């Protein structure tokens with residue numbers, strides 16, 4: 029019989045998507061034909077700016093399409109066998125879990141508490157887990173909530189494990205009605221848990237309202253006299269699993285790093301690096317799972333799933349990190365805000381998994397600590413002669429920490445069994461100037477220089493030659509809170525685009541790595557595709573103004589209906605939309621969800637990406653710095669959702685944010701163009717524009733339909749006057765220039 033320990037723990041299987049591939053290639057050939065038509069046109073007619081701009085935009089779309097085909101061509105699926113791993117429980121390595129929160133108002137502590145509770149209750153030996161919460165808000169409310177949560181965890185965790193509860197975030201579990209399930213004993217315990225959770229919720233809400241924290245007076249002294257950007261580090265052990273019980277509760281540690289006005293704090297990346305050091309001194313686990321404060325564990329076997337890839341006997345040290353998809357719990361019917369990203373996760377990330385590996389998404393990811401400490405797959409960085417000297421330069425001046433880093437890099441397996449390293453060392457590594465003479469943020473840890481610290485950190489890991497894996501267990505591993513209506517998702521998108529462009533204009537630009545580095549060739553194309561994403565507002569906006577220009581200036585940029593070549597753009601339109609629609613249907617979504625996402629894609633690119641580009645240009649000119657604005661999170665029980673009807677939930681809300689300006693302007697331009705065109709048709713002149721231009725313009729109006737409704741609605745559902753007047757002025761200028769250009 030084969031040794032059960034030698035059985036593989038996972039399998040990687042190809043996902044067949046023949047129809048998608050066929051459509052991918054067809055669209056690519058149509059795009060090439062369109063380019064050929066343009067060149068032929070430019071050659072046979074006189075040179076015109078209009079057709080040259082159209083050619084350049086279409087060239088960009090074609091190039092992007094080729095890169096995208098590369099990304100999605102070889103999707104793979106990982107099958108894991110956690111039950112085989114359960115036979116080797118004694119081999120399971122320790123895991124440190126990092127949770128980041130930054131603002132108790134935008135990220136209500138009850139959300140963080142639910143995430144922490146779900147983590148404390150995962151299926152994994154509790155004596156090999158430690159949960160570290162970084163609080164960049166340095167809020168006594170967050171600290172208080174965590175201490176209360178820990179009390180509740182004493183009944184919650186045993187309850188979950190005894191009854192194999194599936195969803196271990198209490199706010200989700202208690203929302204299901206279980207009153208008629210299970211035995212009497214279960215019923216009784218379930219009621220008790222439910223009451224206790226209610227109590228916890230009330231305590232936290234009360235504390236948030238009155239800002240008094242019963243029972244914590246001595247602890248709270250540390251939080252007095254702290255300012256948002258001027259305060260000392262605070263590290264508090266809320267719970268230590270001193271006896272090392274495997275069925276007890278994992279360690280729970282609260283960390284608020286030092287912030288001083290003269291030192292940059294690098295937002296989330298800075299917080300993660302502090303957690304890496306503090307945990308290095310306390311538990312120094314070889315694996316690190318990190319989640320955002322709203323991303324609770326939805327599948328209690330996540331860590332076992334991840335370990336299947338790290339501990340598989342048939343491979344060794346192959347994977348640097350294991351990424352789980354980002355999924356969300358607050359999805360509305362038909363995804364009106366396009367914020368569920370199901371297709372993106374399914375097609376692009378699964379596709380990347382078939383090359384060198386998916387990018388790091390910042391949350392729901394298990395890393396090897398030593399990879400974050402800069403190790404290469406061949407183990408260099410640890411064999412050098414001046415190893416320890418070098419380590420000081422890399423990891424900073426704390427002797428204790430350098431020892432722990434050396435330990436981690438050498439993969440030694442004797443882990444510290446007490447949390448209490450010297451408190452002076454702990455505070456030292458959480459100070460704001462600790463990193464100044466070290467390589468934190470440049471070579472080791474989470475990297476600085478972009479608002480997308482995850483993309484940057486992940487791609488630097490790939491560049492060293494590491495692979496990564498993408499696990500998509502059922503039920504989904506983690507669920508988080510997607511940014512909902514109004515300017516929030518646009519701001520979110522803007523930040524992402526800013527981050528990508530920051531990477532593009534940095535020393536870590538993917539174009540250089542295209543030429544150097546140890547990336548696989550196709551992964552190089554992936555990184556180029558990703559970084560060019562930041563620029564896409566420019567060609568899209570140019571292309572969106574072409575039909576309007578033609579309608580106003582009585583010109584054309586598409587073949588006429590009577591020409592046979594008209595079938596090229598027509599088929600492109602049909603096949604592209606068919607392909608997108610099929611992707612939504614294949615992932616179990618509705619046709620309406622496809623349309624909502626298609627529309628949001630245009631809105632996001634034209635509004636958010638453009639402002640992201642502007643933010644980076646301002647940064648490059650030295651006029652302003654880019655800022656990580658924390659996304660507002662709502663628990664599903666918040667008042668807003670309770671008081672609104674279903675229809676209102678998916679309705680767009682507006683405010684005076686400049687994010688709405690580009691979209692509204694494009695919309696007004698299309699409306700003006702169609703009106704001018706209508707007047708033209710009635711005049712006795714030769715009409716040059718055709719059905720193609722009119723259709724493009726109408727299509728854009730349909731994409732910006734929520735904005736059109738916003739022009740006539742009131743209150744938060746209406747576009748404010750200031751925005752409307754700015755946009756009208758811009759649109760007027762455009763129309764004027766179009767008319768002038770024909771004179």
Ligand SMILES: O=c1ccn([C@@H]2O[C@H](COP(=O)(O)OP(=O)(O)O[C@H]3O[C@H](CO)[C@@H](O)[C@H](O)[C@H]3O)[C@@H](O)[C@H]2O)c(=O)[nH]1
Nearest residue numbers: 128129130164295296299320321389390391480482658659
């Ligand atoms: O100064 C800061 C700012 C943010 N955060 C935390 O960072 C996380 C992500 O912030 P959020 O506003 O939710 O941003 P999202 O855009 O939703 O996050 C996505 O994008 C980020 C940047 O790429 C990734 O880091 C995240 O993991 C990923 O979920 C949250 O836990 C915050 O508490 C900090 O700890 N300190």
Ligand SMILES: [Mn+2]
Nearest residue numbers: 320322509659
């Ligand atoms: Mn988030």
